[in-house]
Amino acid sequence: MKIVVCVKHVPDLQADRRFTDDGRVDREGVDGTLNELDENAVEAALRLVEAAGGEVIALTMGPDDAEDAVRRALQMGVHRAVRVTDDALAGSDAFATAAVLAAAVRRLADDGPVDLVVTGMAALDGLMSVVPTLLAAHLDLPQLTLAAELSVADGVVRVRRDLDHVTEVLEAPLPALVSVTDQANEARYPAFAGIMAARKAQVPVWSLADLGLDPAAVGGAAARTRVLEASPRPPREGVVITDTGDGGRRLAAFLAENGLLA
Amino acid sequence: MTAPTAPVLAVVEHHDGRPRASALELLTAGRALGPVHAVWLGDPPDDAGPLAAHGAAVVHVVPVPTPEAGLPASVAAALAGLAEATGADVVLLASGFGAKEVAARLAHATGAALMVDASAVERDGEGRVVTTQQAFAASWTLRSAAQVGRAVVTLRSNAVRATPAETPGAAEVRVAAPARPADPRVRVVERTARPASDRPDVGEADVVVVGGRGTQGDFSPVEDLADALGGAVGATRDVTDEGWQPHDVMVGQTGVTISPRLYVGAGVSGAVHHRGGMQASGTIVAVNTDPDAPIFEFADFGVVGDLAEVLPQAAAEIRRLRGQA
Ligand SMILES: Cc1cc2nc3c(=O)[nH]c(=O)nc-3n(C[C@H](O)[C@H](O)[C@H](O)COP(=O)(O)OP(=O)(O)OC[C@H]3O[C@@H](n4cnc5c(N)ncnc54)[C@H](O)[C@@H]3O)c2cc1C
Numbered sequence: 038m039k040i041v042v043c044v045k046h047v048p049d050l051q052a053d054r055r056f057t058d059d060g061r062v063d064r065e066g067v068d069g070t071l072n073e074l075d076e077n078a079v080e081a082a083l084r085l086v087e088a089a090g091g092e093v094i095a096l097t098m099g100p101d102d103a104e105d106a107v108r109r110a111l112q113m114g115v116h117r118a119v120r121v122t123d124d125a126l127a128g129s130d131a132f133a134t135a136a137v138l139a140a141a142v143r144r145l146a147d148d149g150p151v152d153l154v155v156t157g158m159a160a161l162d163g164l165m166s167v168v169p170t171l172l173a174a175h176l177d178l179p180q181l182t183l184a185a186e187l188s189v190a191d192g193v194v195r196v197r198r199d200l201d202h203v204t205e206v207l208e209a210p211l212p213a214l215v216s217v218t219d220q221a222n223e224a225r226y227p228a229f230a231g232i233m234a235a236r237k238a239q240v241p242v243w244s245l246a247d248l249g250l251d252p253a254a255v256g257g258a259a260a261r262t263r264v265l266e267a268s269p270r271p272p273r274e275g276v277v278i279t280d281t282g283d284g285g286r287r288l289a290a291f292l293a294e295n296g297l298l299a
Numbered sequence: 300m301t302a303p304t305a306p307v308l309a310v311v312e313h314h315d316g317r318p319r320a321s322a323l324e325l326l327t328a329g330r331a332l333g334p335v336h337a338v339w340l341g342d343p344p345d346d347a348g349p350l351a352a353h354g355a356a357v358v359h360v361v362p363v364p365t366p367e368a369g370l371p372a373s374v375a376a377a378l379a380g381l382a383e384a385t386g387a388d389v390v391l392l393a394s395g396f397g398a399k400e401v402a403a404r405l406a407h408a409t410g411a412a413l414m415v416d417a418s419a420v421e422r423d424g425e426g427r428v429v430t431t432q433q434a435f436a437a438s439w440t441l442r443s444a445a446q447v448g449r450a451v452v453t454l455r456s457n458a459v460r461a462t463p464a465e466t467p468g469a470a471e472v473r474v475a476a477p478a479r480p481a482d483p484r485v486r487v488v489e490r491t492a493r494p495a496s497d498r499p500d501v502g503e504a505d506v507v508v509v510g511g512r513g514t515q516g517d518f519s520p521v522e523d524l525a526d527a528l529g530g531a532v533g534a535t536r537d538v539t540d541e542g543w544q545p546h547d548v549m550v551g552q553t554g555v556t557i558s559p560r561l562y563v564g565a566g567v568s569g570a571v572h573h574r575g576g577m578q579a580s581g582t583i584v585a586v587n588t589d590p591d592a593p594i595f596e597f598a599d600f601g602v603v604g605d606l607a608e609v610l611p612q613a614a615a616e617i618r619r620l621r622g623q624a
């Protein structure tokens with residue numbers, strides 16, 4: 038089985054995350070990591086090839102720092118990785134991202150068909166959770182998203198997904214696209230051998246030209262939305278009291294004073 | 300500015316034949332953008348009255364004859380057809396992971412702008428759709444404008460308060476073409492509705508009391524306070540991983556994203572993953588034994604104390620103040 042797993046480099050959740058003046062996620066001088074939820078995607082892909090044989094290729098789109106994300110995937114055990122980058126990609130929206138990832142998946146199919154594309158459930162920077170759906174649409178693959186359980190047998194992929202009020206089990210023949218939630222598995226820590234292998238691995242870099250994509254169709258100018266304003270929210274001016282026997286009553290009084298018991 | 304005449308489609312969620320709270324919020328938000336049409340997927344409503352009261356001019360009933368016809372790509376195709384037929388330039392959905400998939404497919408199919416998890420939606424002077432969104436665990440606020448003529452927007456619950464329209468809509472029921480399976484390769488093997496709790500739905504409630512690991516598995520003080528406030532019970536990931544509460548009520552970036560008028564966190568440390576799903580709440584109250592718990596950094600009111608003492612006392616006092624004791 039040949040699996041492509043899409044991984045994104047995002048600002049560390051614990052870092053001081055911020056936006057630039059023109060409303061883009063500030064990636065300069067803010068620590069970045071592999072999107073945690075993509076570790077579950079990598080894990081899911083690795084388990085499938087460990088069971089059935091084959092290879093896992095990590096794919097990312099992003100600037101130079103984003104190589105860290107695929108390095109981490111290599112440390113976890115993916116067989117090879119590629120990164121798409123181009124100056125024209127700055128400010129791309131989810132539609133452009135999906136179009137680029139789709140073109141890269143097609144190119145990865147040049148040396149043999151891709152059976153499965155695996156993604157995380159959401160990137161923890163924008164938390165949009167839409168790239169997997171758009172990618173499935175671009176690649177015209179059956180979409181089995183938000184898998185809390187995943188299995189492949191006899192060329193059929195089966196997932197269980199928990200939506201707001203229902204649980205579904207879906208099935209489709211390969212090739213297909215799956216996104217996995219953090220319920221799907223417990224991601225492994227890189228082993229020493231993986232860390233060594235990742236150090237030596239070459240990560241090819243593809244440009245838009247390599248993918249035959251038009252720069253005018255991606256980037257900030259082609260985005261379907263534009264950020265008008267990004268502003269940090271003023272910190273809340275909270276009150277903290279210590280319970281000395283009447284903490285519950287004081288809590289109730291606070292709610293009453295603020296019209297929250299109406 | 301000329302008054303917009305293109306209709307706005309609001310895809311309203313429902314349960315047992317009745318609109319969910321989010322449905323009336325969507326209609327309220329939608330009618331500020333133009334003549335609002337409700338889209339009702341499935342069997343027709345028992346009573347279109349509440350939809351009319353909240354301004355729906357038309358109710359498009361879209362039958363969903365098979366489970367496959369209810370998958371995101373299928374629903375999106377049906378909505379694309381309706382948007383085309385009505386000339387709607389805005390489609391509103393209630394935020395949620397499933398709805399985002401529908402929204403993405405629909406925007407892909409129609410070339411529309413996609414704006415998810417909005418906390419407000421309006422039109423600017425030129426009629427363009429402008430949304431407000433919270434980012435980075437609600438530590439930033441963004442305003443974005445659609446750059447194309449059509450927009451698909453998912454709106455967070457409690458973003459607007461549902462209010463009846465000054466002049467009710469006609470709520471003329473029109474049965475549209477049924478949704479059909481968009482992808483014959485995908486089969487729904489099983490679909491089970493999960494049982495609803497007697498308490499309000501955590502994703503929709505305007506008051507949510509969340510219990511964390513500090514409950515040590517005893518949720519009775521949390522439930523007692525939730526009931527006194529008429530609110531929902533939520534949980535942290537640690538709690539659902541322990542099996543103390545079902546996964547459905549997990550609040551956070553990978554669970555339910557909530558923005559109730561009032562959030563109470565009891566025995567919750569306030570980890571960044573949890574914050575990502577609740578920090579947009581109106582008022583945040585925390586009860587925690589540890590004065591250094593991170594949740595106190597973003598709480599409006601905090602009590603350093605044992606939840607087993609503080610919550611029952613608060614619940615009793617709230618019942619007394621409300622004259623229910
Ligand atoms: C990829 C990923 C995704 C995640 N997604 C989510 C998510 O969506 N939602 C989520 O909630 N978590 C999520 N988590 C987990 C998150 O990081 C935290 O571990 C979790 O939120 C902590 O839960 P807690 O506050 O209940 O427990 P703890 O952090 O253990 O905090 C318990 C608190 O209870 C207090 N306490 C103890 N006894 C009492 C008492 N008697 N009275 C009052 N206070 C008391 C303690 O002082 C402590 O502050 C995720 C983690 C990962 C890695």
Ligand SMILES: Nc1ncnc2c1ncn2[C@@H]1O[C@H](COP(=O)(O)O)[C@@H](O)[C@H]1O
Pocket residue numbers: 043044045046072074075078096097098099131134138155156157158159160161163164165166167168169
């Ligand atoms: N720039 C990117 N490069 C590679 N994968 C991505 C990128 N953006 C999004 N993805 C994938 O799509 C998933 C959902 O992202 P999003 O829709 O942005 O929340 C992520 O978990 C990744 O698997």
